[in-house]
Amino acid sequence: MKNIFITGIGSGLGEALTKEYLDRGDNVYAVGRTFPKSFDRYTNFFFFPYDLNQTFMLKSDLQPFIEHRSFDIAILNAGILGEIDTLEKTNLLHMKDAMEVNVWANKEIIDALSSYSFVKQIVGISSGAAINGSKGWGTYSISKSALNMLLKVYSKELPEIHFTALAPGVIKTPMTEYVMQKVDDSLFPSVKALKENHIQTPKEAAKNLIFIMPKLLEYESGSFLDVRSM
Numbered sequence: 001m002k003n004i005f006i007t008g009i010g011s012g013l014g015e016a017l018t019k020e021y022l023d024r025g026d027n028v029y030a031v032g033r034t035f036p037k038s039f040d041r042y043t044n045f046f047f048f049p050y051d052l053n054q055t056f057m058l059k060s061d062l063q064p065f066i067e068h069r070s071f072d073i074a075i076l077n078a079g080i081l082g083e084i085d086t087l088e089k090t091n092l093l094h095m096k097d098a099m100e101v102n103v104w105a106n107k108e109i110i111d112a113l114s115s116y117s118f119v120k121q122i123v124g125i126s127s128g129a130a131i132n133g134s135k136g137w138g139t140y141s142i143s144k145s146a147l148n149m150l151l152k153v154y155s156k157e158l159p160e161i162h163f164t165a166l167a168p169g170v171i172k173t174p175m176t177e178y179v180m181q182k183v184d185d186s187l188f189p190s191v192k193a194l195k196e197n198h199i200q201t202p203k204e205a206a207k208n209l210i211f212i213m214p215k216l217l218e219y220e221s222g223s224f225l226d227v228r229s230m
Contacts, residue, residue: 001025001026001027002021002026002027002072002073003026003027003029003069003070003071003072004021004026004027004028004029004071004072004073004074004075005029005030005031005066005071005073005074005075005113005119006018006021006028006029006030006031006074006075006077007030007031007032007052007075007076007077007078007105007109008032008052008077008078008079008125009030009031009032009036009039009077010032010033010034010036011173011174012171012172012173012174012175012202013077013125013168013171013173013202013205013206013209014032014075014077014078015036015038015202016201016202016203016205016206017075017077017206017209017210018030018036018039018045019038019039019203019206020203020206020207020210021210022039022042022044022045024210025044026044027044027045027046028042028044028045028046029046029048029065029066029069029071030045030046030047030048031047031048031050031052031062031065031078031109032047032049032050032078033049033050033051033052034049035047035049046065048062048065050062052078052100052101052105053097053100053101053105055100055104055105055108058105058108058109058112059108059109059111059112059115062108062109062112062116063112063115063116066112066113066116066117067116067117068116068117069117069118070117070118070119071113071117071118071119071120072120072121073119073120073121073122073123073213074109074113074119074121074122074123075123075125076106076109076110076122076123076124076125076147077125078101078105079101079102079125079143079144080097080098080101080102081098081139081140081175081179082094082095082097082098082139082140082143083139084136084137084140084179084188085136085138086135086136086138087138090138090139094139095138095139095142095143098139098140098143099142099143099146102140102143102144102146102147103143103146103147103150106124106147106150107150110122110150110154110158114158114161119161120161120162121161121162121163121164121213121216121217122151122154122161122162122163122164123163123164123165123166123213123216124147124148124150124151124163124164124165124166125166125167125168126144126147126148126165126166126167126224127140127141127144127167128167128226128228129141129144130144130145130147130148130165130167130224131145131224134188135188136187136188137188147165148165148224151163151164151165151222152165152222152223152224153222154222155220155221155222156222159221161221162216162217162221163221163222164216164219164221164222164223164224164225165222165223165224165225166209166212166216166224166225166226166227167224167225167226167227167228168200168205168208168209168227169198169200169205169226169227169228170194170197170198170199170200171199171200171201171202171205172199172200172201172202173202176194176199179194208227209227212227212230215230
């Protein structure tokens, strides 16, 4: 039985990962905005309600939930897309919101985990957008690139924890559904490429990631890895 810490479990990959771990008999300690009723029946599910956009008290508020616990893995999955538009037309406040959740909340969570609990492995869910720099994806790309570097720096500062920034491939989530249905692929060619890629179901992606997680330890701590090239 493993202890798993995970954020962003309301839908998509986070929800699927949580269900897979719970069904395997592992304990899942989750952080999210609202309690997902689908996990009501699990006695091995523990939930801490929190809006990760509110980072100023996150470390101290999280302390009672994680203090003196030992986690086999922490999965920093919560993230927001932000606007798909050129940087010139992107509202800076919206970019700051994305940075708050995609980067600074993860900094506070890592600080809390390393200060108040014991954790062997931390995996931040990143994206190929972190390195592709495609037109229209500025907010998401910049925030995920910053996440990659955040984890790389922590790998040097907290050598007792193994860190990975992991791109899970394209997954059918509310985020990808929005991009494919609402964003004009004639203006943003990367959206057309997204539609042409293999799109995993959340369950398919979760099973694959759970299989891959132990293998990440074979790579240098702080690495950025893409499941599609592993």
